[in-house]
Amino acid sequence: MREYFTALVKGRRRNPGTDPISSWIAVWDDLEPDRAAADEAVFHLALFMVLAALETTSHVLAGAVRLLLEHPRQRDWLRTRPEHIPGALDEVLRYDAPIHMISRVAPEDTVLAGVTIRENEMVQLMVGAAHHDPRQYADPELFDIRRRSPHLSFGGGIHFCLGSALARMEAECLLTALLQRLPGLQLAGAPGWASRVAFRRLITLPVARA
Incomplete structure (x- = not known):
């Protein structure tokens, strides 16, 4: 991927177009006088956008299917009430966030919850743990598609996910079709997980039709 995106950035610098990478190069050229540094920044941005979009969306889709199949009563309830699919997706995003x-990285010295964080020190925000905080959610270990609670899966502020609307649309389309076309779908084995911390990833999700 490094080889591919490095060549792509170089190609767009030589022949800019109307695509996002060409636009990012123009923006970074205004911010960074060193063209090599600007191209490196655009490379990392392009790589991140692909990884973030594919990894997170695929987990939301697979995670939604897994959780509904593990909770057949809620799956059947949702099948007859498809208008609740958006709310069910929010519970999927809370219960098992894609990230x-x-x-x-702290831009300056600060104190957070009584802990001193120095400038340029990295802080890890544990979103998965926050979503299961009993001080914020009643029965946080309970998967309940009728729950109406906020979550951090799409980030917030200037870091709010640009692809959130697309991810929601894809997931709604998937669940709507799945519930209508495959009413007898069920798990056929235990899911397999990648050994990771930040990005959640299902390696296998065996399913079968009843």
Whole structure:
């Protein structure tokens, strides 16, 4: 991927177009006089956008299917009430977020919850743990698609996910079709997980039709 995106950035610098990478190069050229540094920044941005979009969306889709199949009564309830699919997706995003850890670097010395954080030190925000905080959620270990609670899966502020609307649309389309076309779908084995911390990833999700 490094080889591919490095070549792509170089190609867009030589022949800019109307695509996002060409736009990012123009923006970074205004911010960074060193063209090599600007190209490196655009490379990392392009790589991040691909990884973030594919990794997170695929987990939301697979995670939604897994959780509904593990909770057949809620799945059947949702099948007859498809208008509640958006709310069910929010519970999926809370219960098993696609990203369980977010890294941030402190721009200056600060104190957070009584802990001193020095400038340029990295802080790990444990989103997965926050979503199961009993001080914020009643029965946090209970998966309940009728729950109406906020979550941090799309980030917030200037870091709010640009692809949140697309991810929601994809997931709603998937669940709507799945519930209508495959009413007898069920788990056929235990899910397999990648050995990771930040990005959640299902390696296998065996399913079968009843």
